[in-house]
Amino acid sequence: MTEQSSIARAFNDRPTPITAASVQQKPSGMPFERYVPFGTIDLPDRTWPSKMITQAPRWLSTDLRDGNQALIDPMSPARKRKMFDLLVRLGYKEIEVGFPSSGATDFEFVRSLINEGAIPEDVTISVLTQAREDLIERTVESLVGAPRATVHLYNATSPLFRRVVFKGSKDDIKGIAVDGTRLVMEYAEKILRDDTVFGYEYSPEIFIDTELDFALEVCEAVMDVWQPGEGREIILNLPTTVERSTPNVYADKIEWMSRNLSRREFIALSTHPHNDRGTGVASAELAIMAGADRVEGCLFGQGERTGNLDLVNVGMNLFSQGVDPMIDFSDIDEIRRTYEYCNQMVVPERHPYAGDLVYTSFSGSHQDAIKKGFDALEADAAAAGVPVGEYTWGVPYLPIDPKDVGRSYEAVIRVNSQSGKGGIAYVLKNDHKLDLPRRMQIEFSRIIQAKTDAEGGEVTPADIWAVFQDEYLPTKDNPWGRIALSGSRSLTTEDGRDALSTEAVVDGVPVTLTGTGNGPVSAFGDALARIGVDVRVLDYAEHALSEGGDAQAAAYVECAVDGKVLWGVGIDGNTVLASLKAMVSAVNRAQRG
Ligand SMILES: CC(=O)SCCNC(=O)CCNC(=O)[C@H](O)C(C)(C)COP(=O)(O)OP(=O)(O)OC[C@H]1O[C@@H](n2cnc3c(N)ncnc32)[C@H](O)[C@@H]1OP(=O)(O)O
Numbered sequence: 119m120t121e122q123s124s125i126a127r128a129f130n131d132r133p134t135p136i137t138a139a140s141v142q143q144k145p146s147g148m149p150f151e152r153y154v155p156f157g158t159i160d161l162p163d164r165t166w167p168s169k170m171i172t173q174a175p176r177w178l179s180t181d182l183r184d185g186n187q188a189l190i191d192p193m194s195p196a197r198k199r200k201m202f203d204l205l206v207r208l209g210y211k212e213i214e215v216g217f218p219s220s221g222a223t224d225f226e227f228v229r230s231l232i233n234e235g236a237i238p239e240d241v242t243i244s245v246l247t248q249a250r251e252d253l254i255e256r257t258v259e260s261l262v263g264a265p266r267a268t269v270h271l272y273n274a275t276s277p278l279f280r281r282v283v284f285k286g287s288k289d290d291i292k293g294i295a296v297d298g299t300r301l302v303m304e305y306a307e308k309i310l311r312d313d314t315v316f317g318y319e320y321s322p323e324i325f326i327d328t329e330l331d332f333a334l335e336v337c338e339a340v341m342d343v344w345q346p347g348e349g350r351e352i353i354l355n356l357p358t359t360v361e362r363s364t365p366n367v368y369a370d371k372i373e374w375m376s377r378n379l380s381r382r383e384f385i386a387l388s389t390h391p392h393n394d395r396g397t398g399v400a401s402a403e404l405a406i407m408a409g410a411d412r413v414e415g416c417l418f419g420q421g422e423r424t425g426n427l428d429l430v431n432v433g434m435n436l437f438s439q440g441v442d443p444m445i446d447f448s449d450i451d452e453i454r455r456t457y458e459y460c461n462q463m464v465v466p467e468r469h470p471y472a473g474d475l476v477y478t479s480f481s482g483s484h485q486d487a488i489k490k491g492f493d494a495l496e497a498d499a500a501a502a503g504v505p506v507g508e509y510t511w512g513v514p515y516l517p518i519d520p521k522d523v524g525r526s527y528e529a530v531i532r533v534n535s536q537s538g539k540g541g542i543a544y545v546l547k548n549d550h551k552l553d554l555p556r557r558m559q560i561e562f563s564r565i566i567q568a569k570t571d572a573e574g575g576e577v578t579p580a581d582i583w584a585v586f587q588d589e590y591l592p593t594k595d596n597p598w599g600r601i602a603l604s605g606s607r608s609l610t611t612e613d614g615r616d617a618l619s620t621e622a623v624v625d626g627v628p629v630t631l632t633g634t635g636n637g638p639v640s641a642f643g644d645a646l647a648r649i650g651v652d653v654r655v656l657d658y659a660e661h662a663l664s665e666g667g668d669a670q671a672a673a674y675v676e677c678a679v680d681g682k683v684l685w686g687v688g689i690d691g692n693t694v695l696a697s698l699k700a701m702v703s704a705v706n707r708a709q710r711g
């Protein structure tokens with residue numbers, strides 16, 4: 119019988135292994151029966167699941183409207199302006215700048231953008247209004263002199279809102295949308311001069327909970343008034359408002375609308391997800407796959423309740439798939455700082471692409487793979503003759519190169535009790551160009567592990583370097599060890615054997631060490647043997663630390679010293695001296711106690 123099958127037999131004699139039936143979860147006692155499931159859409163020939171997003175959608179930032187309306191302390195004019203300027207710099211071409219009929223702050227802000235010429239010619243500002251005549255008039259008034267402007271009109275269309283908020287029939291609700299659209303057109307005609315390129319957006323608010331055929335009916339009625347056609351687009355925006363279904367159901371609804379809307383080629387079909395179920399980004403992405411041309415959201419998902427769709431997240435998701443988001447996220451921390459200043463909100467540490475910790479690994483297996491990934495990337499790029507920064511990205515656990523969003527590699531690996539040799543080796547390589555041989559990585563990681571086990575918490579790169587120096591590299595400031603090389607040395611070769619003579623200090627006493635061997639390392643071993651140190655070199659590695667005339671080299675030797683196996687390190691401009699120093703390092707460590 120083989121050893122394996124006896125293990126298998128022994129295992130089979132144990133009590134029954136874990137099965138689904140043996141994992142007994144208990145009823146929560148929470149009143150889940152009060153909630154109604156969102157159901158599904160009958161669309162068996164749906165096409166979106168096999169679509170890929172191959173180009174950026176049109177983006178609309180609603181930071182200054184939906185984002186702003188959800189703040190405890192809405193943005194001051196100065197903060198709004200800072201946000202507007204950031205959005206323009208990033209490349210957003212459609213920016214919802216407020217709800218001018220809400221009061222003087224928003225109205226005056228829109229006026230200031232226009233009067234101060236802050237709106238680039240290729241940027242369209244948008245303003246939101248309810249479908250009420252006085253509000254529409256005021257809204258249109260705010261736009262006088264704008265180069266390009268869209269009025270965005272909304273009214274809720276779902277059964278709950280029809281019954282509870284508007285207390286009206288379907289026809290009443292459709293009437294609000296139709297009358298509102300007509301009023302927007304009339305006031306635009308009356309108030310705006312011809313120098314404003316004017317657009318219109320309509321949102322059946324709470325689209326997600328509206329019967330599809332009714333949403334379609336309302337949108338068609340609105341279009342009958344606006345009359346979209348060649349050179350006369352309408353934006354139909356289908357919001358989740360309150361995210362209440364899985365993204366696939368929302369995608370089905372978008373595909374259904376996209377298929378059934380008339381005059382489709384003149385419609386910019388727009389998605390406006392919120393994030394109540396935590397799937398706003400997925401809703402937007404699936405909506406694009408399902409036919410949405412345009413995406414509305416806010417930077418870092420600011421917005422009502424759990425927030426609007428996170429524009430940075432969707433844009434960077436595209437980037438990470440090789441699609442140009444058409445928005446410049448290359449300085450993500452600058453975007454984050456401005457966001458935090460304007461909104462007085464904080465981007466959490468784990469926020470996709472922008473959080474402090476999102477490019478950082480603490481755990482050993484992740485760090486090991488990342489280090490190997492960087493090594494392979496460098497080698498592959500060099501072999502292809504391409505700068506690393508231009509080579510196809512592929513580093514485990516890092517979906518994008520942190521440098522592409524302006525981050526450094528410093529925080530990629532941070533060391534604590536969950537870390538292994540790979541992470542520690544990465545820090546030494548990244549910060550000090552020391553490329554430790556594998557067995558030495560294991561030895562040194564045990565030393566760091568002992569520190570983290572004893573002290574807990576994180577070990578910073580500076581801590582790691584201090585421990586490394588203390589362990590392997592005695593310095594003038596920390597001159598521990600029995601033996602130190604000093605003064606001059608000579609190396610001569612006679613009959614194929616090397617004779618080495620070197621000045622040293624042993625136990626505080628200056629001496630001359632001499633020995634012979636078939637190479638300087640073996641000659642130095644002989645010299646050490648003559649003062650009673652039994653040292654045998656088991657492994658040896660060296661590499662350059664820098665380039666040029668004053669280049670430094672690092673040597674690593676694995677030695678058996680008086681029966682103890684351990685590593686030593688030497689750094690010097692001369693490779694022979696670096697290797698002798700490495701042997702001294704190993705001997706001193708062995709005798710350090
Ligand atoms: C999903 C969204 O984010 S929608 C955007 C929401 N944003 C905001 O509301 C921010 C700015 N809003 C405001 O400052 C104020 O709401 C104002 C100034 C616009 C209006 O204030 P008020 O006149 O006091 O009305 P209020 O906001 O309370 O609105 C309620 C009334 O408007 C009606 N209403 C609500 N939405 C709409 C709409 N889209 N179209 C027409 N009427 C509407 C309600 O049925 C209600 O009518 P009732 O008074 O006859 O019952």
Ligand SMILES: CC(C)C(=O)C(=O)O
Nearest residue numbers: 272321323324357359
């Ligand atoms: C006005 C609409 C588009 C809105 O903000 C929403 O439904 O969330």
